[in-house]
Amino acid sequence: MTLKLYNSLTKKKEVFTPLHEGFVSMYVCGPTVYDHPHIGHAKSYVSFDVIVRYLRYLGYKVRYVQNITDVGHLTDNADAGEDKILKRAQRERLEPAELVEIYTRSYFEDMDALNNVRPDISPRATAHIPEQIELVEKLVSEGFAYPSKGSVYFDVQKYKEYGKLSGRKQEELEAGARVEINPEKRNPSDFALWKKAEAGHIMRWRSPWGDGFPGWHLECSAMSMKYLGQTLDIHGGGLENIFPHHECEIAQSEAANKQAFVRYWLHNNMVTVNGQKMGKSLGNFVTLKDAFRKYHPTTIRFFILTTHYRSPLDFSNEALDAADKGLERLHNAVELLRERLNNAKDGETPPHIIEKLAQYKKAFLEAMDEDFNTSGAIAVLFDLSKDVNSLLSDGQEVGRKCLEDIDTFYRQLGGDILGIIPKAFESRQKEESDALGNVMNVVINTRTELRKAKQWQLSDFIRNKLLEIGFVLDDRPDGTTWKKTK
Numbered sequence: 001m002t003l004k005l006y007n008s009l010t011k012k013k014e015v016f017t018p019l020h021e022g023f024v025s026m027y028v029c030g031p032t033v034y035d036h037p038h039i040g041h042a043k044s045y046v047s048f049d050v051i052v053r054y055l056r057y058l059g060y061k062v063r064y065v066q067n068i069t070d071v072g073h074l075t076d077n078a079d080a081g082e083d084k085i086l087k088r089a090q091r092e093r094l095e096p097a098e099l100v101e102i103y104t105r106s107y108f109e110d111m112d113a114l115n116n117v118r119p120d121i122s123p124r125a126t127a128h129i130p131e132q133i134e135l136v137e138k139l140v141s142e143g144f145a146y147p148s149k150g151s152v153y154f155d156v157q158k159y160k161e162y163g164k165l166s167g168r169k170q171e172e173l174e175a176g177a178r179v180e181i182n183p184e185k186r187n188p189s190d191f192a193l194w195k196k197a198e199a200g201h202i203m204r205w206r207s208p209w210g211d212g213f214p215g216w217h218l219e220c221s222a223m224s225m226k227y228l229g230q231t232l233d234i235h236g237g238g239l240e241n242i243f244p245h246h247e248c249e250i251a252q253s254e255a256a257n258k259q260a261f262v263r264y265w266l267h268n269n270m271v272t273v274n275g276q277k278m279g280k281s282l283g284n285f286v287t288l289k290d291a292f293r294k295y296h297p298t299t300i301r302f303f304i305l306t307t308h309y310r311s312p313l314d315f316s317n318e319a320l321d322a323a324d325k326g327l328e329r330l331h332n333a334v335e336l337l338r339e340r341l342n343n344a345k346d347g348e349t350p351p352h353i354i355e356k357l358a359q360y361k362k363a364f365l366e367a368m369d370e371d372f373n374t375s376g377a378i379a380v381l382f383d384l385s386k387d388v389n390s391l392l393s394d395g396q397e398v399g400r401k402c403l404e405d406i407d408t409f410y411r412q413l414g415g416d417i418l419g420i421i422p423k424a425f426e427s428r429q430k431e432e433s434d435a436l437g438n439v440m441n442v443v444i445n446t447r448t449e450l451r452k453a454k455q456w457q458l459s460d461f462i463r464n465k466l467l468e469i470g471f472v473l474d475d476r477p478d479g480t481t482w483k484k485t486k
Helices: 039-057 084-092 096-113 125-141 170-177 216-228 239-257 288-294 297-305 317-342 351-369 374-393 400-417 426-452 456-468
Strands: 004-007 012-015 023-028 061-066 145-148 151-154 191-196 212-214 232-238 262-268 271-273 471-476 479-484
Touching: 004 262, 023 039, 023 216, 039 061, 039 096, 039 232, 039 262, 039 271, 039 288, 039 297, 039 400, 061 216, 084 096, 096 288, 125 145, 125 151, 125 191, 125 212, 125 216, 125 239, 151 239, 191 216, 191 239, 212 216, 216 232, 216 239, 232 239, 239 262, 288 297, 288 317, 297 317, 297 374, 317 374, 317 400, 351 374, 351 400, 374 400, 426 456, 426 471, 426 479, 456 471
Parallel strands: 023 061, 023 232, 232 262
Antiparallel strands: 004 012, 145 151, 151 191, 191 212, 471 479
8 A cells, every 4th residue: 555645736646755764754834823723723733633643653753843823924914914913912902922822822722622643843933033034144145035125025036936836827926916016026926034123013033134023934934944854745734825825935945945845735625614715804713612612622523534634624513513423423333342342251353353354444544545535534434333333233242352453443543543533431421421410400400499489480491491402301309300312
């Protein structure tokens, strides 16, 4: 079996061969930390998390770098507008560094809840200003960049391959840039490497060109090359970052180093709401913290992985409800297996089950080798679960070794690779059950006091509302009990 992945640069699937045997260098554009992460962020980072997990499963040593953008990302994603972090900090009356800490913690809280593996290195842009200034100086000395009124711009006409990732031609870029011509630029499509900090701009650093701050594109090049070298195996990010962000990364990095910047570009597609991109600017986003109030984080992760990372994912409560039920079916099979395993007697795995597991493993790995087809891999887990349910419900004795082999399959492929099969169910279910029980006890005690006060109308209102959301109350002489109906 051979891993093939779709390279956005060549627009085709290619056999994956890292630059150094046994080692993979991987960089993924991290969040700009000015707000809580939403479902769209989850799709990107869950997708790349599975890619990292699978590469490690295949035996590669992966150095996974994912940055934190804490300066320089302007509101129009290019060279104009306000810095997103500074704008939000002013609105909330916080220091920019204070705002960054709040939302960086929020980001990692949500990623941990989604069971994403932490990056090996999470560099911050503000901690790598010297490296960025050094890169700008090199580009200026090589003739690829020029200072202008305190800012520094990359001269795209000096880099002949500009546009090779996005497919945009120089004439198209210039036509698109003429709407608002910047007199500081030689060419309308030139992009900022370093921006002059105007009076009152809080985030500023000294540089050879005066006080300023780095451009968003520059940051990723400097940080990725610092930790992964001048040529990366894999660079990932959202489809919307192909232009201008990743196009500019390629230009400045290859101009500086005279060699390929990235061997394989991977881009995940977006989350949509009724066919429209989910995003903060459109106001149609759902934060992960809000989503977690209704759905377990593993349900969100499962929902994301049921669609290929390069396909759009349409968000709706109905789709998440369906994902929740699907994941529950899968977990029920695993739970039943582990319950039987606790009391199983010694016994070997029958040859026909060994063969069946080998077939399922082959199908799972074939799906993952085909550009990380997680939806195909999940389908294999469901096929296995049908066989598991049949095996455990036909009344025959199943030996411990057989159950252990099946459980190992779930743990390695569904757990270690996809991250949707937990090592143990008891703690999560007990926590959920205890929390729900505590809430219901408060509701029942409140209703009991209302009944004592003969507040029958309000008491019935509570009963009816609980029934609408799937909870039935049973009033008995010795007290009120409850149960879930759905």
